Amino acid sequence: MTAMVEISHLTKHFGAFTAVDDVSFKVNKGEVLGFLGPNGAGKSTTMKMITGFLTPDAGTVTVGGDNIANSPVAVKSRIGYLPEGAPLYSDMTPEKFLHFVAEIRGMRGTEKARRVDEVIQKVNLESVVYKPIETLSKGFKRRVGLAQAIIHDPVILILDEPTDGLDPNQKHEVRSLIQSMASEKVIILSTHILEEVDAVCTRAMIIANGKLLADGTPASLAAKSPLHNSVEITIRTDNPDPVNRELEQLNGIKSVEKFKTTDGCVSFRVYSSTEQTPISLVNQLAHDKDWKVENLHVETGRMDDVFRSITTQQKTTQQKVAS
C-alpha cells in the first residue's frame, strides 16, 4: 500500500535563504505526526507546500496517490488545513463562514446543513454561531478554524500550531479533539511545545534550519537522551561521599553524578555502561547498605534534552562551516 502522504526532497528558498532543505518522509493513516522545531525551523513552510499554498522549488508532494503539481484541486479536496494563527474572515459569523467553506468544499442542501451542524457540535461552537468572528475569544476563534478544517471529514488533517496561544484548558480540549480523530486520519501538526508531542503524537520529527534531523516515536526520540535508562536515587544522608563511592563500584556502571542536595537529602544519577538499566543493582545495594531511600526510579529520557542537543548541535556545526 502506498502512503497517504508522501513528501520527497522538498525544498524551498526565499531569496538566498533556504527555508526547507531536502525534506522527505511518508505518513500513513492512523499516524499523528508532530513537527517539532524552534521558531523559523521551516515547519510552516513545509506545511504550506503540502497544502498547495506555496509551490516547492524542488521535490514532490503526493497525497492519496495524486501529485500536487499535477492535480492541485484533487489534493486540496482531501486535506483539511488550519494555517498558523488560524486566519478567518473576521466580519462573518461562524455559521456563515462554515456554510461558505462547506459550499466551497462541494456540499449542498441538507448535506451541507447537516455537516455544519455536526461540526459546530463537535467543536462546541453552539453559543457563538451568530456572533461576528472578530468579537470571539481566541479559544473560540481557534475552534472555528478547526471546524472549517474538519468540515469535509478530510483524510488528511494539517494543523499549524493548533494550541499556540491557548490556555491550558483550551489546549487540552484541542488535544482531545485531535486524539478523537486520530485513528481514521493522517494528522500532521506542528508545535514547539514538547509535552504536546508526548500527549498526542504517535510519531515526531525534529526539524531545524529547514532540515529533518530526527524521526521516530516520541519514546524512541526520548531514548536518545543521555539520561535514558539511568537511575535516579535520592537518599537521606549527611555524608554523601561514601554513598557515591559505593555506587561507582557497582558492576557495569559508567559514572555517577551527584546532582542535587536539599535539606538532608542527596540525589544521584547512575549511568550504566551497557544498554541495561542498573536499577536492580542499585536497589540491591541500597537494601544491603540499609540506606534511607526517598526516591528511586529509572529515567526514560527527556524529549527536551534530545531536542536541545539535536537542534543546538546543528547550529554549532553550521557555525563551524561558516567560519
Added chain:
Amino acid sequence: MANIWVIFKRELAGYFTTPIAYIFIIIFIFLSGIFAFYIGNFFDRGQADLTPFFSFHPWLYLFLIPALAMRLWAEERKGGTIELLLTMPITMPQAVLGKFLAAWAFTAIALALTFPIWISVNYLGEPDNGIILAGYLGSLLMAGAFLAIGSCVSALTRNQVIAFVVSAVICLMFVLSGFPLVLDFFSIWAPEFIVTAISSFSFLTHFEAMSKGVIDLRDIIYFVSLISFWLFANAVLIEYKKAD
C-alpha cells in the same frame, strides 16, 4: 463555475455586512447627481438626455472604484485568509473571477440605484431610452476596467491605502490619455499616429461614443480585453507573490 458563484456570494454579502457598501452607494448617487445637475447644467441644456450625467462617470470612478477595489486582495493578505482561500479546492482563476465579479455586481447595483435620474428625464421630456441604456452599459463596462486595475494592484500589497493610491494613479493615466488638454500637449510635437495611439488607450475615447448611444463592437472589445488583461496579471501576480 460553481466555485466562482460561491466566492461571488461571499464577497458580495461581505460588502453589505459593513457600512462601506451603504456609504459607497450614497456617495456615488449623491456625487453623480451633483455633477449632472450643477456642473453639467442638466436643466439648462434643455435636452432630454443623460449626457452630462454619464460624462462625469470617468472622474467619479477615478477615486470611488479604487476605494472599492483596494480591499479585494490586500485584505486577504493582511488577515492571512489568502492562505485559507487558496488552499481550498479551487483554482486561481476562480478565486480572481469570483472576487472581481462580486465587486462588479456591486457597482452595477450602485449604478442601477441612480434610476431616479433616469425617471427625471423621462418625466421632464422624451429622451431616447435606448441611448440611455447604452450609456449605462458603457459606464458599467468602464467601471469593470477600473475595477480590474484596482483588483490587480490590490494583489500586490497588504496595505489598502497603497493599493488605493497606486490604482488611482494608474486609472488616472488611462483616463487622462484621452483628455483634450493632454492630447493637445502631445499633438504639438508628436506625430499624429502617436497621438491617436495614446488616445486609443483612453477610457474617455471609448466611453464617449457609448455614452452618446453608439455601441461600437471595438469599444466593447477594448474594455473586455482590458479587463481580461488586468485580471490575468492579477492571477499571475498572486501566484508568484503568495508567500510575501
